[in-house]
Amino acid sequence: MPSPLHVPVATISTITPHSNADSLDLAQVLGWQCVVPRGKYAAGDKVVYFAPDTVLPREVSDRFGVTAYLDHQRIKATRLRGEPSFGLVMPCENDEWQVGDNVAEHYGAAKYEPPLRGQGKHIDNPDAQPKDPLFPEYTAINNLRHHPNVFGDNEIVVVTEKIHGTNSRIGMVNGQWMAGSHRVRRGEGDELYWSPRRFWGVKALIENLSKYHQQIILYGEILGSDVQSLDYGYKGHEGYRAFDLLVDGRFLDYDAFFGICTEYGVKMVPRIAPFTYCTLDKARKWASGVTQVAPSGDCFGANIREGVVIKPLIERTDPRIGRAILKYVSDDFLLAKKSDFTEV
Structure with missing residues (x-):
């Protein structure tokens, strides 16, 4: 049930110091905890949030300075000095963007698509059938x-x-x-x-x-x-x-x-x-x-x-x-x- 990619403009709800790193803070954005540089953000700041499984173009990740931290350009959930971090937070670079706007297209971001089933997790599909409008795909959640x-x-x-x-x-x-x-x-x-x-x-x-x-x-x-x-x-x-x-x-x-x-x-x-x-x-x-x-x-x-x-x-x-x-x-x-x- 794949969902559409959403790269929202959001606000930081809270900022707290990282318990195990003097140079890092913990930001809460849309219910996600993200590890961010110490002192870069404050509660209430307008930011752009990239969730796990977002894929960034190389030129964008290079501009953000995060290419080395991505997995083949894919943002993944990880732990940094013991604290979980879910996604990437970047400053909002356009004052006209409103909280809630989806700016995925602006950055050329894409949703990560897992590989097709390979050997060991696949039963061959002998014949795909024509689509039928009365046999719809399930809701994108x-x-x-x-x-x-x-x-x-x-x-x-x-x-x-x-x-x-x-x-x-x-x-x-x-x-x-x-x-x-x-x-x-x-x-x-x-x-x-x-x-x-x-x-x-x-x-x-x-x-x-x-x-x-x-x-x-x-x-x-x-x-x-x-x-x-x-x-x-x-x-x-x-x-x-x-x-x-x-x-x-x-x-x-x-x-x-x-x-x-x-x-x-x-x-x-x-x-x-x-x-x-x-x-x-x-x-x-x-x-x-x-x-x-x-x-x-x-x-x-x-x-x-x-x-x-x-x-x-x-x-x-x-x-x-x-x-x-x-x-x-x-x-x-x-x-x-x-x-x-x-x-x-």
Whole structure:
């Protein structure tokens, strides 16, 4: 579920001294901690923030003096003298820029795209199928840290675990079965992305609802050692968790989705918190800790939580981002992240 690149103009909320370096400070920007030079910034300063996984052109990084600290021009989360640093903070170089402006295009910044799946984490795709407008890709989910005011102060939200597998969509359109990855509709010879249909509940849910609806698409995450290095204790691609259901062009409200999955015994992504209000501080706490997919496992992937996905209890849209749904990736995951593979 790739999100669009956002390089926002923002303000520094707090500055504190680095506990282990006399020449460094810790700046808080949009909920991210960034290590910055001592004395260069103060609380309230307007800055440009480049999040982890932003790729900078060489001429820009040379001008900033940070090329030596990048990984093939990619900004990564790291630790500097023991303190985590998530991204790059630079002075705002244009007085006309307003807080909240996205200046990615000005800098020629791009979003890091992980490599395509290679040997050992790939099941061949024998035949990609033509796109179908009634079989859409899943919503591009923006980062809550970049859009902290989307949810109202008294708006009840649903908080579910963000799982690190491969995005899956499977369903029926006008009575025809379809399956795919995030971007590509897959032929029935594709073992990986058709694998959710082998679960009785998934198959029964889709077939039964399709008797009454033109379009039924179940979105979920496929898990296992054939999918990502964080395998949640599953071999091959044996794991699956559903996270959304599209019926005739409309995503179901959470209560309806939960009821249908429960009726058919379809495993869902875990709900992390009670129905409640959302703040950045709450989201940070929700995103940390161990996964609830396989909390008793003894492998790395079965213990760490990637983060959370947050959406209103009642589906709605927002003029700034479209569908009101946001993610918050945990600091621990960003720092410990192993190799990923792109969604194709």
